[in-house]
Amino acid sequence: MIDFEILKKSKKSRARLGLIKTEHGVIETPSLVPVATQAVVKTLDNQEVSQTKSQILISNTFHLHLRPGEKNIKLNGGIHKFMNWTKPIMTDSGGFQVFSLGFGKDLGIGKIIKRPQPANSSKSANVKIGQQPKEIKITESGVYFRSYIDGSKLFLGPKESIKIQGEIGADIIFAFDECPPPTADFNYNKESMERTHRWALKSLEAFRNQGLKSKSQNRQALYGIVQGGKFKELRKESAKFIGSLPFDGFGIGGEFGDDKKSMIKMIDWVIEELPENKPRHLLGIGYLEDIEKIIKSGVDTFDCTVPTHFARHGQAFIHAPEQSSVRDFASGSASQKLDISKAIFAKDRKPLDLKCDCTVCQNYTRSYVHHLYRAHEITALKLLTFHNLYFFNSFVENIRRKIKKGLL
RNA sequence: GCGCAGGUGGCAGAGCGGUCAAUUGCAUCAGACUGUAAAUCUGACGCCUUUAUGGCUACGGGGGUUCGAAUCCCUCCCUGCGCA
Numbered sequence: 001m002i003d004f005e006i007l008k009k010s011k012k013s014r015a016r017l018g019l020i021k022t023e024h025g026v027i028e029t030p031s032l033v034p035v036a037t038q039a040v041v042k043t044l045d046n047q048e049v050s051q052t053k054s055q056i057l058i059s060n061t062f063h064l065h066l067r068p069g070e071k072n073i074k075l076n077g078g079i080h081k082f083m084n085w086t087k088p089i090m091t092d093s094g095g096f097q098v099f100s101l102g103f104g105k106d107l108g109i110g111k112i113i114k115r116p117q118p119a120n121s122s123k124s125a126n127v128k129i130g131q132q133p134k135e136i137k138i139t140e141s142g143v144y145f146r147s148y149i150d151g152s153k154l155f156l157g158p159k160e161s162i163k164i165q166g167e168i169g170a171d172i173i174f175a176f177d178e179c180p181p182p183t184a185d186f187n188y189n190k191e192s193m194e195r196t197h198r199w200a201l202k203s204l205e206a207f208r209n210q211g212l213k214s215k216s217q218n219r220q221a222l223y224g225i226v227q228g229g230k231f232k233e234l235r236k237e238s239a240k241f242i243g244s245l246p247f248d249g250f251g252i253g254g255e256f257g258d259d260k261k262s263m264i265k266m267i268d269w270v271i272e273e274l275p276e277n278k279p280r281h282l283l284g285i286g287y288l289e290d291i292e293k294i295i296k297s298g299v300d301t302f303d304c305t306v307p308t309h310f311a312r313h314g315q316a317f318i319h320a321p322e323q324s325s326v327r328d329f330a331s332g333s334a335s336q337k338l339d340i341s342k343a344i345f346a347k348d349r350k351p352l353d354l355k356c357d358c359t360v361c362q363n364y365t366r367s368y369v370h371h372l373y374r375a376h377e378i379t380a381l382k383l384l385t386f387h388n389l390y391f392f393n394s395f396v397e398n399i400r401r402k403i404k405k406g407l408l
Numbered sequence: 409g410c411g412c413a414g415g416u417g418g419c420a421g422a423g424c425g426g427u428c429a430a431u432u433g434c435a436u437c438a439g440a441c442u443g444u445a446a447a448u449c450u451g452a453c454g455c456c457u458u459u460a461u462g463g464c465u466a467c468g469g470g471g472g473u474u475c476g477a478a479u480c481c482c483u484c485c486c487u488g489c490g491c492a
Contacts, residue, residue, distance in 0.1 A: 037444050058443070096443040105445075112442065148445050179443070225443090253443065284443035305444050312447050313440090343436085373447095381447050 002172065002221040002248055004279045004300075010403050014271060014298035017403045020249075020279055022088040022171040023219055024080060027055045029279065030295045030403075032286060032396050033090060033303035034389055037063050039073075039083045041389070042308055043382040046085045051359070052389035053397065055087060056171075058303045061164050062094035062156065066147050070167035078169030090303075091170040093161045093203075095177035095196075095225065095253065096284065098143050102133030103181035111255050111284065112263075113182045127180075129187040138178060140195065158202035162222075166210045170220065172281075174251055175203035177225040179283075182255035189229035193238050200224045200242055221248035223281060226270050230257045235266055239273035249279040252299075256285065264293050271298040288317055288335050288395065295399055296408065307392045311384035314341040314373050317391045318353035335395075338366070340384065345370040358390035 003021040010016065018029040034041055034049065036057040041049045049057070059079060064070060076082040079089055099111060137144040142157020156164075161176035177196040180189055203222065211218030224247035228234030242250060252270050256263035267282065274280055279300045286294075286304025294302060307317065316338045338345070338352065351361035352369060360369075360383045372380035402408040 033443095035444065042444080043447080060444080063444085090443095092443050097445090100443090101445065108449095110442070174443080177443095251443075256442090281443090287442060290442080302443090304442055305446090306442055309441070309444060309446070309448090313449095314447095315441090376447075378447065 001219065002279075004249070004277065006277070008403060010296075010408060011406065012408060013296035015296045015399075015403050015408055016298065016300070017400060018279070018300055020088075020300070022221070024086060024088045024171055025055075027088055027301070028400060029300040030396060030399060031055050031301050032291075032307075032392050033058045033281070033301050034392075035303055035305045035308060036083075036085075036089075038067075039064060039079060041385065042312065043378065043385045044389075046083060048382075048386055049085070049389070050087070052386055053393035054389060055393075056090060056301070057085060057087075058090040058092055059168070059170065060092050060094070060097075061161055061168065061173075062092075062097040062145070064091070064168055065094070065154070065156070065164050066149055070164045074167045074169070080169065088172070089170040090172040090281075091165050091168055091174065092283070092303075093165065093174040093176040093225075094143075094156045095161075095174070096179050097145070097156075098136065098138065098177075099179035099181060101145060101148070102136045102138070102143075103127055103183070106134050107181065107183065109182065111179060111182055113255075113258055125183065127184040127188050129185075129191050131188070138195075140198075142176070142199075143178075158199040159206045162203050162206035162210065166207075166220065172221045172223060172249065173207075175200045175222065175224045175247070177227060177251075177253055179253050180227065180229055180255070182230075182258075184229060186229075186231055186234075189227070189231055189234055193227045193229075193234050196225065196227045197238070197241050200245060200247075204245060204247070223247055223249040223251045223279075225251040225253045225283070226274075227254045228270075229254055230262070230266065232266075232269050235269045236273055239270040243274045247278070249281060250274050251281045251283050253283040260290065260293070263290070264297055267294060267297045267299065286392075288337075288392070291392075291396060292399055292408070295396075295403075307388035308385050310337070311388045312381045314339055314380075314384070315388075316340055316352045316369075316384055317388050319355040340366060340370050340373050340380075342370075352384075352387050353391065356387065356391060356394075358387050360384075360387040360390075 005019045006016050008017040020027040020029060033056050034054045037060040039059050073079055073082050142155055145154050158176040165173040176199050178192050180192045207222045224242040224245055226238045226242045228238040256266050282294055282299045282302040286302050286306055318336055318338055320336045345366040348366040350366055353361050369380055369383055
């Protein structure tokens with residue numbers, strides 16, 4: 001179980017300052033949840049992750065089930081001991097893989113499509129009711145996948161996901177859902193959402209049974225997931241339904257339209273319907289320029305691969321303003337990003353970010369990180385990952401400070 | 409000096425008479441990335457322009473054979489290896 005305490009509600013927005021108390025410690029919210037899909041923040045060890053001010057990580061049921069398998073993790077005393085991370089952990093249910101290994105893979109798209117696709121593009125074709133992805137099969141009871149490791153078949157439904165997550169042993173786990181593709185039409189979304197709702201009930205049931213079986217109260221917390229795509233009617237319906245169930249908190253999943261304004265609008269539709277006293281987690285969203293807005297909408301935690309993933313592609317997030325040769329990350333925002341692979345950094349002896357006090361910025365130059373990156377040295381990815389996580393966590397820390405002071 | 413093997417776009421290295429401005433890799437340049445199939449993927453990469461089933465210059469230099477040569481022949485230059 002978790003306990004959620006709201007310390008302060010903003011008068012200027014729906015933002016709130018809170019504490020999520022778990023068996024493995026307290027999370028000050030709002031908070032970023034760095035992504036540790038394979039029970040590791042890629043390139044960093046647990047101590048380094050701690051030094052980036054990370055409070056909680058999110059790992060993944062689907063990936064851990066494939067390898068090393070939940071039995072192995074249980075044998076190791078659960079995921080915390082397994083990866084030697086003593087702070088809180090969440091696991092995603094595998095619902096995102098229903099999209100990323102399904103329609104996402106078929107269409108070559110992410111869960112948000114930014115630019116309108118050309119009419120003849122396969123990406124623009126609406127996914128309609130009854131349609132199935134090529135490599136997985138979605139059924140009433142769950143989803144048939146194929147292992148990308150050895151091609152073996154595997155089935156994941158609400159019962160299976162909850163059982164696996166029970167053995168993995170994270171503090172917060174998620175109900176199994178379908179993350180529908182952003183190109184799905186209304187009818188597809190409606191059917192998918194209703195199935196996700198039935199899966200939510202089954203997830204709750206499996207979770208309850210698991211608690212009874214272990215003869216002690218379930219130490220985990222279970223979050224339900226709201227879906228509904230870009231459709232107001234569905235988002236509202238989903239938030240009301242999921243919000244009425246005895247979950248410990250709520251995830252908001254799926255797509256969020258194709259521009260920033262619509263994203264906030266959709267999050268607002270949902271949050272207006274969710275109970276105030278339980279934590280809300282926004283799944284897989286967190287471009288730097290979005291963070292303040294989603295927090296103002298009332299999001300308590302959110303996970304995003306951007307700081308870690310972009311780091312491995314040579315991108316360092318930094319404070320603005322900077323020299324003109326550096327492109328704006330988001331126009332009008334107080335931050336930018338550097339592409340450290342660019343030749344202009346070859347002789348740049350400044351730190352990645354002039355205003356950052358992380359150990360990377362205190363000890364290394366752009367010139368050095370540029371060199372490591374070009375030389376394909378893995379330490380480049382490590383230094384960038386460390387800095388980006390520290391930067392994002394500091395950024396959110398600053399937002400907490402602003403809420404506390406009544407500035408946001 | 410003799411023998412052998414070679415000289416191809418920034419580099420490595422394919423091609424061995426037409427479909428070759430030339431496979432591929434690297435490098436370079438540009439772009440993408442939001443619950444991680446991701447240290448990944450996409451595009452450009454001789455020059456010019458009215459951007460095209462367009463023009464020009466190109467596979468060490470020069471000459472030749474041929475309707476047509478990076479590809480065949482002659483010659484010169486250069487490189488590597490072996491023998492004197």
